[in-house]
Amino acid sequence: MNVTIVDYNSGNISSVINSFKEVAKDKVNIKVTANLKNIKFSDKVVLPGQGSFKSCIDALNNINGLVDTLNEFAIDNKKPLLGICVGLQMFADVGYEETETKGLGWISGKVSKINNENGKYKLPHIGWNQINIVKDSKIYKDIENNSHMYFVHSYEFIPEDKNVISATTDYSSKIVCSIEKENIFGTQFHPEKSDKMGLRIVENFITL
Amino acid sequence: MLKNRIIPCLDVKNGRVVKGINFVDLKDAGDPVEQAKIYSDGGADEICFLDITASNENRDIIYDVVKDTSKKCFVPLTVGGGVRSVEDINKLLNCGADKVSINTAAVQNSEVVIDSSKKFGSQCIVVAIDAKKNKEKWEVFTHGGRNNTGIDAIEFAKKMEDSGAGELLVTSMDRDGTQIGFDIDLTSKISTKVNIPVIASGGVGNLDHLVDGIKLGKASAVLAASIFHYGKYSVKEAKEYLNSKGIPVRI
Numbered sequence: 001m002n003v004t005i006v007d008y009n010s011g012n013i014s015s016v017i018n019s020f021k022e023v024a025k026d027k028v029n030i031k032v033t034a035n036l037k038n039i040k041f042s043d044k045v046v047l048p049g050q051g052s053f054k055s056c057i058d059a060l061n062n063i064n065g066l067v068d069t070l071n072e073f074a075i076d077n078k079k080p081l082l083g084i085c086v087g088l089q090m091f092a093d094v095g096y097e098e099t100e101t102k103g104l105g106w107i108s109g110k111v112s113k114i115n116n117e118n119g120k121y122k123l124p125h126i127g128w129n130q131i132n133i134v135k136d137s138k139i140y141k142d143i144e145n146n147s148h149m150y151f152v153h154s155y156e157f158i159p160e161d162k163n164v165i166s167a168t169t170d171y172s173s174k175i176v177c178s179i180e181k182e183n184i185f186g187t188q189f190h191p192e193k194s195d196k197m198g199l200r201i202v203e204n205f206i207t208l
Numbered sequence: 209m210l211k212n213r214i215i216p217c218l219d220v221k222n223g224r225v226v227k228g229i230n231f232v233d234l235k236d237a238g239d240p241v242e243q244a245k246i247y248s249d250g251g252a253d254e255i256c257f258l259d260i261t262a263s264n265e266n267r268d269i270i271y272d273v274v275k276d277t278s279k280k281c282f283v284p285l286t287v288g289g290g291v292r293s294v295e296d297i298n299k300l301l302n303c304g305a306d307k308v309s310i311n312t313a314a315v316q317n318s319e320v321v322i323d324s325s326k327k328f329g330s331q332c333i334v335v336a337i338d339a340k341k342n343k344e345k346w347e348v349f350t351h352g353g354r355n356n357t358g359i360d361a362i363e364f365a366k367k368m369e370d371s372g373a374g375e376l377l378v379t380s381m382d383r384d385g386t387q388i389g390f391d392i393d394l395t396s397k398i399s400t401k402v403n404i405p406v407i408a409s410g411g412v413g414n415l416d417h418l419v420d421g422i423k424l425g426k427a428s429a430v431l432a433a434s435i436f437h438y439g440k441y442s443v444k445e446a447k448e449y450l451n452s453k454g455i456p457v458r459i
Contacts, residue, residue: 011328011329011332012301012302012305012306012328012332014301014302014303014304015278015282015304018278018279018282018304019282021279022279050328050329050331050332051328051329052329055329116403119403122403122405122428123403123404124330124331124374124375124404124405125210126331126428127210127211127253127405127429128210128211128213128458129209129210129211130209148211150283150284151210152284152331152374153331154330170209171210192282193282193283193284193306194282194283195282195283196282198282199282
């Protein structure tokens with residue numbers, strides 16, 4: 001099996017690479033590239049993302065044909081794709097970080113700043129928070145409800161269809177922390193930095 | 209609920225841990241990778257490396273240390289010490305650091321904070337503020353505490369937030385190494401002033417000090433070195449104690 005981590009200059013993806021390689025061992029071939037052919041012929045794709053919504057979308061668009069290839073992979077061919085952090089956020093129609101920016105439009109909704117209630121809550125939302133699993137998701141196999149995951153973000157994805165939400169976490173409000181829609185998966189938290197439970201999520205995705 | 213974090217800090221010099229954990233079962237007590245792994249397996253919420261290498265020719269060793277650690281530790285890794293430029297930050301992130309802490313360079317030139325937070329995102333930019341009390345105010349020190357800039361630490365904290373820092377690591381120079389507890393006044397004043405998380409550092413000698421840092425100092429996270437290194441307390445014991453005092457921690 002081939003899993004491709006899309007390397008589109010979205011910031012620091014070394015931790016994502018390390019975690020997938022740790023879990024994959026010799027069983028699965030992990031590629032790190034933005035090569036369109038590689039992505040196309042992968043069994044699974046991981047879309048990481050750090051920095052702002054706008055900078056990530058710009059970086060995707062900067063690579064000729066990448067967005068089309070991802071669309072073909074996830075929407076036309078319905079192959080499994082996992083978005084992490086801003087990788088998840090980009091599924092939305094629109095994001096409001098820095099300036100209004102069009103997203104991939106895979107899952108209707110928007111990405112807006114977390115309401116910090118006038119400074120009552122610190123932003124970024126940094127650290128370990130518990131996930132409330134609200135629907136069965138394949139990536140949560142053998143993951144207990146209320147497990148701790150590592151978060152670091154100031155913006156949240158608000159999908160229109162609440163049925164895509166697989167877990168939330170409590171901060172100033174119930175923040176969407178993961179989604180599953182058919183073959184499309186995403187986590188707002190960082191499984192690659194969430195210790196043993198996080199690595200299990202990586203493994204669940206690899207063994208889908 | 210978001211948990212308060214406990215962050216053990218390791219001083220690394222020429223690629224070796226200085227004053228590290230003194231465990232009998234350690235194969236190599238000076239190996240930062242092995243020590244970081246012990247902490248992460250023991251429940252540390254993050255690991256912090258402070259590179260105190262003085263000579264220029266050995267400065268690149270830290271990159272290999274970070275590379276090796278990030279392949280074995282799957283909790284966030286913060287690296288600081290001698291970070292001068294956006295390029296230094298880029299290199300550390302590429303080696304697998306999740307956050308980089310900037311001290312002297314942030315004081316000398318806030319553009320480093322502005323540019324790096326724009327380029328890599330605020331989530332990975334930590335500004336480390338070393339402060340020392342002078343009458344009614346606290347002054348910012350640079351170069352590992354050797355130079356007094358005279359800059360007001362609380363004003364500087366606000367400026368760093370505005371420049372794009374994602375977190376502040378606040379160390380009291382008066383308390384560092386004393387084991388008599390954090391400078392609670394300093395920590396709470398900065399934490400109240402800014403809307404980004406504050407990590408309290410400097411002075412931890414017992415577990416009640418950690419409790420005070422969070423309850424009274426309003427810190428989101430507490431950083432400590434010696435109480436963990438010498439096996440006085442394990443990270444697990446610290447967390448259980450905080451939990452018994454009603455502080456939310458990841459157990």
